[in-house]
Amino acid sequence: MTTTTPGRLAGPAxxxxxxxxGGALVLAxxxxxxxxxxxxVVVLVNALGQGWSEAVADVVRPRVWELLRxxxxxxxxxxxxxxxxxxxxxxxxxxxxxxxxGWWRVLLVAxxxxxxxxxxxxxxxxxxxxxxxxGAVLIxxxxxYPLVFLPVSAALRGLDRSWEDTARSLGLGRWRTFARxxxxxxxxxxxxxxxxxxxxxxxxxxxxxxxxxxxxxTAILDQYEAAFDTGTGSVLALVLVALCVAVLTIEHVWRxxxxxxxxxxxxIRRPEPATLGRWxxxxxxxxAVLVVLALGVPVYSLGHWLTTPGATVDGSALAAALGSTIxxxxxxxxxxxxxxxxxALLLRQRQSAFTTSIERLCYLASSLPGVVVGxxxxxxxxxxxxxxxxxxxxxxxxxxxxxxxxxxxxIRTALAQAPGALLESxxxxxxxxxxxxxxxxxxxxxxxxxxxxxxxxxxTTTELTATLLLAPTGTQTLATGxxxxxSSLDYGAAAPYAVxxxxxxxxxTWLLLRQRTVIA
Amino acid sequence: MIRRLVPAVLAxxxxxxxxxxxxxxxxxxxxxxxxxxxxxxxxxxxxVKGFTDETGVQVQVRQGTDSSMGNxxxxxxxxxxxxxxxxxxxxxxxxxxxxxxxAPVDQTTLDQVDPAFRPSNGLWSGIAARSTVLVYNPSLVSxxxxxxSMMDLAQPEYAGKWGAAPxxxxxxxxxxxxxxxxxxxATSAWLDGLKKNAKVYQNNIATMKAVNAGQVxxxxxxxxxxxRDQALTKDGxxxxxxxxxxxxxxxxxxxxxxxxxxxxxxxxxxAQKFLAWITSPKGQAAIxxxxxxxxxxxxxxPSDPALPPLASLEAPAIDPFxxxxxxxxxxxxxxxxx
Numbered sequence: 001m002t003t004t005t006p007g008r009l010a011g012p013a014x015x016x017x018x019x020x021x022g023g024a025l026v027l028a029x030x031x032x033x034x035x036x037x038x039x040x041v042v043v044l045v046n047a048l049g050q051g052w053s054e055a056v057a058d059v060v061r062p063r064v065w066e067l068l069r070x071x072x073x074x075x076x077x078x079x080x081x082x083x084x085x086x087x088x089x090x091x092x093x094x095x096x097x098x099x100x101x102g103w104w105r106v107l108l109v110a111x112x113x114x115x116x117x118x119x120x121x122x123x124x125x126x127x128x129x130x131x132x133x134x135g136a137v138l139i140x141x142x143x144x145y146p147l148v149f150l151p152v153s154a155a156l157r158g159l160d161r162s163w164e165d166t167a168r169s170l171g172l173g174r175w176r177t178f179a180r181x182x183x184x185x186x187x188x189x190x191x192x193x194x195x196x197x198x199x200x201x202x203x204x205x206x207x208x209x210x211x212x213x214x215x216x217x218t219a220i221l222d223q224y225e226a227a228f229d230t231g232t233g234s235v236l237a238l239v240l241v242a243l244c245v246a247v248l249t250i251e252h253v254w255r256x257x258x259x260x261x262x263x264x265x266x267x268i269r270r271p272e273p274a275t276l277g278r279w280x281x282x283x284x285x286x287x288a289v290l291v292v293l294a295l296g297v298p299v300y301s302l303g304h305w306l307t308t309p310g311a312t313v314d315g316s317a318l319a320a321a322l323g324s325t326i327x328x329x330x331x332x333x334x335x336x337x338x339x340x341x342x343x344a345l346l347l348r349q350r351q352s353a354f355t356t357s358i359e360r361l362c363y364l365a366s367s368l369p370g371v372v373v374g375x376x377x378x379x380x381x382x383x384x385x386x387x388x389x390x391x392x393x394x395x396x397x398x399x400x401x402x403x404x405x406x407x408x409x410x411i412r413t414a415l416a417q418a419p420g421a422l423l424e425s426x427x428x429x430x431x432x433x434x435x436x437x438x439x440x441x442x443x444x445x446x447x448x449x450x451x452x453x454x455x456x457x458x459x460t461t462t463e464l465t466a467t468l469l470l471a472p473t474g475t476q477t478l479a480t481g482x483x484x485x486x487s488s489l490d491y492g493a494a495a496p497y498a499v500x501x502x503x504x505x506x507x508x509t510w511l512l513l514r515q516r517t518v519i520a
Numbered sequence: 521m522i523r524r525l526v527p528a529v530l531a532x533x534x535x536x537x538x539x540x541x542x543x544x545x546x547x548x549x550x551x552x553x554x555x556x557x558x559x560x561x562x563x564x565x566x567x568v569k570g571f572t573d574e575t576g577v578q579v580q581v582r583q584g585t586d587s588s589m590g591n592x593x594x595x596x597x598x599x600x601x602x603x604x605x606x607x608x609x610x611x612x613x614x615x616x617x618x619x620x621x622x623a624p625v626d627q628t629t630l631d632q633v634d635p636a637f638r639p640s641n642g643l644w645s646g647i648a649a650r651s652t653v654l655v656y657n658p659s660l661v662s663x664x665x666x667x668x669s670m671m672d673l674a675q676p677e678y679a680g681k682w683g684a685a686p687x688x689x690x691x692x693x694x695x696x697x698x699x700x701x702x703x704x705x706a707t708s709a710w711l712d713g714l715k716k717n718a719k720v721y722q723n724n725i726a727t728m729k730a731v732n733a734g735q736v737x738x739x740x741x742x743x744x745x746x747x748r749d750q751a752l753t754k755d756g757x758x759x760x761x762x763x764x765x766x767x768x769x770x771x772x773x774x775x776x777x778x779x780x781x782x783x784x785x786x787x788x789x790x791a792q793k794f795l796a797w798i799t800s801p802k803g804q805a806a807i808x809x810x811x812x813x814x815x816x817x818x819x820x821x822p823s824d825p826a827l828p829p830l831a832s833l834e835a836p837a838i839d840p841f842x843x844x845x846x847x848x849x850x851x852x853x854x855x856x857x858x
Contacts, residue, residue, distance in 0.1 A: 063856030128735055212720060222687040222858040227849040228591035382595040389592070390582075473583050488725040489756070 022433060028342035033358050035339075036365035036401050039376035043237045046379050050231030058235040063219070067236070071215040071243065074136055074208075075201045081141040082197045083190055085290070086148025092283055094156040097273045104287055105153065106513065109146050111294040113509040115462040116143035117206025118482070118498045119294075122301035124210050125491040136213040142294040143207075144200055148193030150512060155189035156182075161272070174274075188255055195251040202243055203369030205465045206483065216240040217371045217465065224375060224469065234379070237372045244367050302502070305495035313496050321481040322500055328392065328477060329460035332399035333407075333453040339400055340407035340452065344415055345437070347408075363405055373398050374469030395470040402466060403459045407452040414448020415441065451511065458508040462501050478504075548601045552578045553790045556593060556602040558586045558612060558689075559648070559777060563810040570806060571797045577790050586612035586689035593782070594619045603785040604794055606647060606777070609693035610639075611845030613778035617643050622780045623788065629796040637776050637817040639841030644780030646840070647798055648807055649815040650742045651833050652694050652773045654682075654763040655728050660737035666763050670740065670771025671702070674713020682738040683719040683727045686857050690724060690742055690775070695852070696843040697773035701836055704851070711855035720857075729756040742775070744813035747826055751811060766834040774835040776817070 047055050058064075089108050093101050111119070120139045123130055130138075159182065167177045205217045214222075216236055223233035276283050343362060347355055377398050381389035388394045418441045426436035442449070464479040471480055482497035548554055557564045561583055568579045582602075584592070590612035593600050600621070607613045616622055622643045630642055637646035656666060661681070667673055673682055685691055699707045721727040724741040728749070731739045749757040765771035779798065781791040797803050804818035808825075815823045815830045823830065852858050 061854070061856065063853070066856065128730075128733060209722060214720075219858065223853075225585075225587060225687050226689075226692060226852065226858050227846075228587050230849065232853055382592060386596065386599070487722040489729040490725075 029346040032339045033361050039373045042376040043234045047234035047238050058232050077137050078140045079194050079197045082145040082148050085145040089149050090153035094153045096276050107291045112146045113505040114298045119143045120207040120210045121486050122298035131212045135211045144197045147196045151189040151193045198247045199367050220371050305491050321476045325477040329457045331396045332460040333457040336400040336407045336456045337452050340411050344411040370465035374466035390472045398466045399460050403456045406455040410452030414445035418444035461504040552580045553787050555581045555604045556589050557606040558589050559606045560812045563812045566806045566810045567798045590615040598784040603787045603791040606779045609775045610840040610843045623783045626792045632799045641841050644778045646776040646817040647779040648777040653743045655760050656738040657731050669769045674710045679717045683736040684740045685721045685723045692848050693775040695848045698770045732759045747813040768836040772835045776840045
């Protein structure tokens with residue numbers, strides 16, 4: 001204590017600084033959470049607003065069973081297929097002597113750069129008869145298996161071989177070692193990936209509309225187009241929300257509480273790659289077929305339609321769509337990251353029932369399909385907040401609700417770079433809470449914040465469903481421009497929009513490869 | 521390096537975000553005549569230009585679709601900024617009419633329009649019309665095997681043989697005509713047949729192109745998609761022909777596009793003037809000139825010469841203000857189509 005500031009010494013003992021989780025922070029975090037949860041509340045109020053018996057009648061009708069059968073069979077079949085493909089590919093790339101493993105890793109993740117509805121367009125425009133469950137399973141599996149592949153290969157790289165050695169030395173064979181030692185350690189990664197796949201499938205609209213395979217999401221949009229805001233659409237949306245909650249619950253239960261941890265300071269022993277031997281040729285061929293189907297077909301198809309003569313491409317409309325897409329995506333990225341910041345700061349505090357519920361609510365709200373968020377915001381704007389209807393502001397709010405977890409994950413990781421002790425030091429040296437955050441936390445967390453901005457930006461550029469519902473009149477994004485052309489089967493005119501979206505999505509794939517985690 | 525770049529990136533992001541929000545539809549100017557339009561954009565643009573050139577009245581247009589715009593006006597109620605509402609089909613404007621939001625149209629305007637294509641209640645006027653057609657692929661179904669009535673398409677022999685876009689406002693208008701002519705039981709039974717027999721497409725153009733590509737032999741849609749494609753590249757229709765049911769069949773239904781003036785309009789005189797202009801000979805001639813291939817509905821007004829005359833279509837006589845959109849939605853929901 002060599003301070004010479006007399007005032008400091010003469011004054012009363014300094015008041016204990018309130019923790020950064022001061023009133024303002026809590027208020028901001030609660031506000032963000034409340035906005036995230038708003039869609040569920042609006043849909044619930046609208047569904048039940050028509051009366052309980054009407055709502056029940058809307059649920060108990062043959063159409064709902066048909067939609068339920070379609071939705072559940074798609075989710076079960078495609079998610080299982082993604083799990084098998086993802087784990088097999090990850091094992092081949094990470095644990096065998098596969099030649100050119102690094103290249104295969106890039107090729108196997110690359111399909112993420114092709115939005116699923118562009119992939120569907122690529123297939124359907126070449127093979128129009130490819131409709132129904134079979135086509136839907138094929139397209140969605142090819143589009144979403146990387147969501148399992150990525151976390152599982154990351155997990156495989158992190159495994160310590162000594163466990164397997166121990167198992168082998170205790171007499172387990174190679175396969176039983178895999179089943180009893182490796183697979184259980186992969187479980188969180190596989191389940192996490194499958195959860196993402198299932199949530200994507202529940203939210204999927206473009207692929208299924210194109211393949212004429214109705215699910216809850218397509219039916220909600222049909223209801224909206226036909227009847228605008230009847231309770232029926234909201235009831236269907238509620239059933240869809242229930243399915244999302246069911247998927248989250250199943251994942252939570254299956255994941256269980258078992259953990260696997262290494263204790264000790266030793267370096268992880270990298271496993272010896274298994275030799276493929278006579279499986280080399282079949283293994284490489286299978287991967288090649290997969291890459292051709294998942295990547296080759298869309299690339300070929302887009303090239304085909306781009307170069308087909310007679311394709312009428314309106315250059316100025318394309319440029320306008322590109323401009324509004326980038327504008328909206330930048331706005332969404334900025335708003336989402338600003339909104340995620342207080343929540344991330346709060347979640348850094350000591351865990352309590354309060355912070356846990358904030359976290360759960362934020363993630364639940366954003367596992368909602370775009371159609372539910374879009375529908376809820378339309379209802380909200382037309383009934384209660386009329387000034388916002390058909391404004392870009394409302395659309396940006398929808399994006400922020402949908403993509404908050406992406407920003408949240410990135411910013412929480414980033415904040416880990418700025419330990420609380422540093423913040424306290426800044427406060428002790430006289431910074432106000434806000435100034436301390438800006439001067440200490442923000443610079444240290446910047447790379448992560450930038451990653452969050454990029455993730456939200458790229459997710460926004462290919463968002464279709466909420467954009468269809470909320471885009472201001474006269475505003476077309478790449479996704480809606482693509483949709484307008486391709487739903488009129490004008491494949492040539494749709495191609496440039498699709499290519500633009502693929503080019504904007506490509507950096508995300510690169511980011512994901514670098515980060516080795518899935519935040520999609 | 522990164523630290524220096526970041527504030528710059530954030531600043532650019534914030535700036536562009538600002539531009540992004542200015543990129544939305546500009547706020548409506550309360551001094552201008554405001555049109556909520558679900559009609560074809562190029563036709564409405566031509567109407568607005570002609571009207572403003574002649575009268576000097578400044579007009580702004582908010583473009584949308586039948587169902588969402590009609591319901592938006594109802595939700596906005598008496599606060600609606602809309603002065604005029606233009607639709608593609610009648611049910612969207614009857615929603616506004618039934619909410620008691622429309623002011624009666626000037627009699628001189630009504631007198632310009634063929635009485636067959638305007639509602640008898642005078643609360644709105646026909647502004648254009650479109651006819652139901654069966655588009656078919658002659659290599660898959662011969663003309664002799666086409667159904668005599670649209671009602672026949674619900675029969676088992678047409679299972680998988682036809683396509684339609686039932687979620688769209690166009691198709692709902694056709695079903696509203698059926699409901700008016702045949703009653704609820706027959707319409708409900710026909711919709712059950714549709715559910716069993718029809719292939720469902722996103723919209724009329726997709727239906728036509730699917731018929732053209734031989735994916736389905738027949739499709740129900742409106743006539744103008746075919747004539748527009750024929751006038752341009754023929755890419756989506758060269759393998760197809762049109763069949764008109766005629767004979768006052770349900771399938772000969774002619775859908776009237778409506779125009780009305782809102783009771784709450786603060787520019788009521790200009791709004792009436794606009795409606796009078798688009799139904800006048802000049803306004804109706806703009807329909808053919810815009811190549812939208814819709815029918816003119818003004819008395820003795822010619823439509824595009826490529827079209828068979830409206831009078832030759834033998835459409836059923838239906839007073840369009842009776843078309844009940846919400847009832848159709850209800851029946852289609854019951855049938856499990858939407």
